[in-house]
Amino acid sequence: MKGSKRPIHAVKTWFRRQPPKMKVFLAVLIGLAALLFLRIVVHDHDSLFVAAEFVHALGISVLIYKLTKERTCAGLSLKSQELTAIFLGVRLYCSFVMEYDIHTLLDMATLGTTIWVIYMIRFKLKSSYMDDKDNLATYYVVIPCAVLSLFIHPTTRHHTVNRILWAFCVYLEAVSVLPQLRVMQNAKIVEPFTAHYVFALGVARFLSCAHWVLQVIDTRGRLLTALGYGLWPSFVLLSEIVQTFILADFCYYYVKSLVGGQLIVRLPAGVV
Template sequence: MFNGFRLAGDFLHLSSFVFLLIQFRTAQSCSGISLKSQELYLLVFLTRYMDIFFNFISLYNTIMKLLFISATMYVIYMMRVELKDPTKEPHGTKISAALCGCSLLLALLYNDHNPYGPMWRKFVELAWTFSIYLEAVALVPQMEVLNRAKVVKNLTANYLFALGAYRVFYLLNYGYRFMVDPMFSSREVLIKALGAVVQSALYVRFFMMYLESKQKTGVNADVVMNLKGIV
């Protein structure tokens, strides 16, 4: 169901890619951005949108799905191939594997699939649930990178702010749909809300610390901060 919360969330999400690509182009570097987080986000979109070719909802919905997938792939391409200087993440692979494993386990334990539906449908719904849980924690490698760097660039902060705002509007979207859409099951809204709340909490905590540090360093300066309270 389309509404203003969904529209605002989608365009904030798209704007996050714009901030990221501007940073890459202006600095000719992807320093401070976690490649592992971007790869996790790609996995999120690929598993969430597995139904893109057989479950048509609207042209807008299909275009947005393709945009999120293609934009994330392009970001990864720039980091791996064009810029060739991804930030070193000594524990990135282990962290990503742990996040994927925990998300999969949680998806197996609590999901919204129909036990009487066809096997392929169960798989798609399980993948969708996995993507919700994984997106909630996909930011962890990025926070680890910022914690190691100690410096948050202005464009990086704008990128994270857009992502955080997108999740807040999606959380409002879930609440609105639950109230007006009879097809929106309580289990589905609980899964979505749980993921959105966990992810939003990470962003809120980050920006509280960011704004405190920003007051000390000045409006236009990159921010030096300690993120040990987050990751």
């Protein structure tokens, strides 16, 4: 066992000594390698999106266990859950009027569980809610997304309001986790169930991002033109990438904690 741990320890020590720019470069390199691996192994890249939904559902299941069994919502951001409910509600409306499919049913289930989580935090487990640490004002997140959606939205033949709403939910989804990250940064220590949930979000975002990137590569860019013209296709892809990178830093510390045999994730200052 000691022999197997030495190479891991050596890699961790080497990585820790690298300057920030080198760490970013290595992270991008690892991401590209993971994309290449998924492209070779997964033949139907649409299944990556379904896998992302499944991992997200798994993360919510961890939350449900935490709230029902542990009877505490410490470490969870009510604001992130409310932002999630908002973008899911808007996306459901857009799905019904624009493109009803299987993902609509998945979103309905996710919205239902998210509303239940909000109810538990706001009413049943309010005494354990860390209100002082959930201090990122939601208008810092919602207003920029709303303004951006007014100027950059799909160019389809649907009603203008529906197209703006669709863009709004795409942008809001990309940054809805920011209040949760702020809570964890303020607390410095992330307990296991919250850490599992956020890590699941990170994996789901990477799979969703991989789905879009590989689809663009497979169609040689035709997918972007199918989404419309102007800046909108690029901003859809950019939103997916932003979601992934927002959670990438936390996922690094999560894996680092697991490799080190720790269940609790400790975040240094400046991570979020």
